[in-house]
């Protein structure tokens with residue numbers, strides 16, 4: 047029996063990001079100038095972080111974006127998300143929701159002048175995009191299923207083909223350059239426009255899909271066409287499939303890098319900003335969370351705090367109760383935006399402790415049913431708005447809330 051070991055080589059995720067950066071240069075795309083050597087280091091260095099032990103995005107089936115079952119049966123789209131479910135059959139977190147969240151976070155961090163962390167978030171977005179280009183990730187061939195062997199074989203062979211060299215003599219740049227050459231002329235720049243358009247509700251209970259959902263769905267569906275090569279025993283067909291998908295992955299990652307270059311300087315985009323007053327207003331009813339405006343402050347890890355000018359922070363206690371208070375031990379103040387179309391506030395970035403959801407396009411927060419406290423309103427959405435709402439009742443005051 048052949049033992050497949052993908053760890054003999056550097057991470058293919060690192061290689062794909064490096065190749066995507068080289069590809070922009072080969073195409074003489076203006077975005078190539080955006081990324082300095084330091085940026086490239088952050089982008090490449092973070093590329094495999096979501097697969098590392100202990101990482102907040104590791105495991106739990108969230109790197110899977112399944113348009114089909116392992117036997118090829120097509121799976122439905124999630125009605126609100128407009129995207130496919132992850133390897134555990136849940137709509138989030140999934141490569142789409144993480145891609146969306148990390149891309150928005152990267153833009154916010156960049157605008158806040160935190161360039162290195164911005165590149166790290168962008169790299170995590172690229173990781174998810176590359177995973178969606180990998181067919182075992184689009185048909186639920188998870189490491190915890192009986193298809194784990196086929197998945198490992200695919201990734202180990204992908205590493206051999208990508209690096210194409212004896213590990214001892216490997217020069218990462220040269221291998222990546224070869225793939226950039228192969229992907230030249232295939233970058234889907236035009237598909238990567240209007241990326242912040244999240245899914246939005248339409249009349250009749252249907253949802254209009256967001257741009258990233260459209261991109262990810264197409265990639266996932268095309269991946270399921272590779273299933274026979276992935277699961278079969280035709281070695282040539284497998285190699286050809288891998289080469290196609292690696293090239294596709296490099297091209298799409300280059301397109302996302304080019305899109306970031308464009309979006310980073312676009313003042314019209316609804317990017318979360320520091321030093322701008324926001325009010326948390328209920329959606330379709332007259333409540334605001336606080337009378338005072340809230341200000342966002344980003345941390346280097348992409349988490350955010352929401353505080354009033356008097357430094358009273360929006361906080362969550364151990365029982366899931368939401369209040370406004372000074373920073374005290376035992377409370378959570380740092381949240382993470384995530385989930386498309388319903389962006390989510392994750393306490394400390396832990397996606398298993400879902401707290402509240404923010405609808406991207408509308409900047410709204412939707413309460414989760416298990417959430418308690420004074421701002422608990424079942425099935426009510428809250429929107430971060432830039433204008434102070436008139437005649438709205440405040441649910442939290444700076445000295446109350448408990």
Ligand SMILES: [Zn+2]
Nearest residue numbers: 096097109177
């Ligand atoms: Zn992954």
